[in-house]
Amino acid sequence: MTATQDPSHPSAVARLEVALAQIHSPEAKNVFTAVFADSARWEAEAADRRAGAGALRGPLDGRIVSVKALFDVAGTVTSSGSAVLRRRPPAAKDAEVVKRLRAAGAMVIGKTQMTEFAFSALGTNPHDGMPANPRDRARVPGGSSSGAVVSVIGGMADIAIGSDTGGSIRIPAALSGAVGFKPTSGFVPTTGVFSLSSSLDTIGPIAANVEDCFLADQVLSGEVAPSRLRPASPGTFRLNIARGRLFDRCEPEVLAAFENAMERLRSGGLQIKDGSIEAALDDLAHIDKIGTFPSVELGATLRSLGLSELDGIDPRTRARIEAGAGILGTDYVRMVRLRQAAIRSFEQSFGNNEVFVVPTTPIRAPSTSSVAEDTAFHELNGLVLRNPRVANVLDCPAVSLPLPVDGLPVGLMLIGRRNGDRRLLEIASCIEGTLRPA
Template identity: 85%
Template sequence: MTATKDPSHPSAVARLEAALARIGSPEAKDVFTAVFADSSRWEAEAADRRAAAGTPRGPLDGRIVSVKALFDVAGTVTSSGSAVLRSLAPVVEDAEVVKRLRAAGAIVIGKTQMTEFAFSALGTNPHDGTPGNPRDCARAPGGSSSGAVVSVIEGMADIAIGSDTGGSIRIPASLSGAVGFKPTSGFVPTSGAFSLSSTLDTIGPIASNVEDCFLTDQVLSGEGTPSRLRGASPGTFRLIVARGRLFHGCEPDVLGAFENAMERLRKGGLQIKDGSIESALHDVAEIDKIGTFPSIEVGATLRSLGLQELDGVDPRTRVRIEAGAGVLASDYVRMVRIRQAAIRSFEQCFGTNEVFVLPTAPIRAPLLSSLTADAAFHELNGLVLRNPRVANLLDCPSISLPLPVDALPIGLMLVGRRNADRRLLEIASCIEATLRSPL
């Protein structure tokens, strides 16, 4: 009997057709920039044949995956959310992560919308359109992986692959109510992905649960033998609440949800104590006084693509790129050296079984109508970036989990020790189960 005849386990083909129907609905406007209906159908049929033969390629075989518009997919233009890159030639080869997904049997359904060059965090795009927040379409979805998060929550994909340079996976996960994981840099190859910042770029998944993020990360990072996620036991780790400036300006509902979650976790047997990362934040502030890596490094990417002028670039993006162009080479070297010292220093702040915890974003998803004025846009953009970008600058794995709230989504962010990605995911799984369990 084939897998397609078990009604409790729909076939890959059936699930794909349902996803394609959702993508074709009016509510899916501006979520995808390209849909690979034909190739995804072939991939789904092949996955069903492997399932029927009992020869699946692994836990992602037959799972539907969307990829952000900054990834190379053979035969398509990598426009990266920008009108000025639409005239590039179609690429001839998949990005390395897309190759790994296909090799694992994943069904690559299409490319998702993003902010221009991945250079803002609210999810807006004046060139290709802005997908509404899936919890309230009048609100921002979060970015830069905006279409990615919507594709997962609206059932257009099981898993979405995004990029995270300053929170671009975790911010949309927080504002829209999903799980988003950013790995330590170097574990997942960035070749074949548009580079906002060669220093800070990372690639990771958005999904509805921690286990799917774990399974996807294993594929993306090229682990040969996939394993199932085993959640950490409550008594084997400690959460350190990163009190201080990263709690400033938080909405009362965000603070309330965070503190309620801490109390719930304590009742679940987790060890929690207050702590501080202020010394590391001082190092981050020293870098910011000089400049930001994305504003400097994206200019090099654009020049490598033959773009010499910024005409046609969103003015809100352009002003940040132009600011980076004014940073002296000697100052850029100082930024690199300060960051390297900060990374080494921060590694000594906590042990392998200690994880910092704080709100992912200090606010919930803002109304799109509140972003029309440039000043308001830049203020809110900086606010949602503030907490997540610390993990990029300090090169730590980090994950955002949705808190159990009835209103607009709120994210809980964990920051783990550098290179301890697997342990962070095990801890995140324990926290997820505790938060989801009945009181």
């Protein structure tokens, strides 16, 4: 039963007004790039009418949803966090996922801030400003879906839709304390979405819980399940701790939160063993020696938009684009083939009832001041990308769950088998419930 069905819950109109008021509060600075108050109010009124008639459209009817600034929304410019794209004409129509959200009865409240072209992971943006981490305003929120995570934690949206090319949903979820889900590629259409990397881009939700991520994923993928998400039973799956280099350089607080969570899960009856994905990481290292897919493919995207010159782009972003410009076509083909082989090999290494677990990021949210200098920025940016990007290159579904901690948020990442998205969410729901404070 959704909130709009239950008379004890506020109406969609009332909840929307609370969210809009929050958007105009000082805490919401730099969270949104555009707010669709008028259309959202119309959608809220329509949702309340459907609820009164018992004619809800689906699992997101009457829910407040924000969308990242790289999604086309009819009548608005798709800036993708970059000053050089503000001169583009407004989008003629909604991106496919935005159409699906509206058709499902969601209230699309606005577009959220992001890093330039979605090409960095800390959340900084020299053009439009950075939203503060909602848990500690002196720290970065994580990116590239920076405004997305703050919109959820700050009460401005029930669910945020972001993109994830190397961790851009899961990193802000981990650093700011939310749930973030990245599906297997191809499940959610990317039509009408600015592309950082056509090879690695995926679309997914950030929410307060696994259930809301599941509901959003149904709408985004167009595959509405016949039943609600049921948590997996503890004895029906196994967690493989991916010991090795993904634990290198972990902060003591991250390691402590991770090990405490494993102990609680064992006490809850879950099967846990040490495992390894070192062979897969070796495969990824071979690709990295040649280059990265985003560096090559973003350059192609910009050229397709007539942007052959990189003037006006943040120098930190430009340096990574220029690195991809020197990669030959033959080298790119080799990267693609190496990735395909790595995906096949990793897919055969475990089954649908197994998931690999690691800290989502080895560190907690850095202070904003600590990333002001270029060398430190690039080092910390690479460090927070290190673990999440594995799931993108290997094309696996992955979810980040917030661990129970007293201080800054710490994320637990689950990596599932390719195309095993629903099973991964069932397992994530079980873990979420087991770790939930009594």
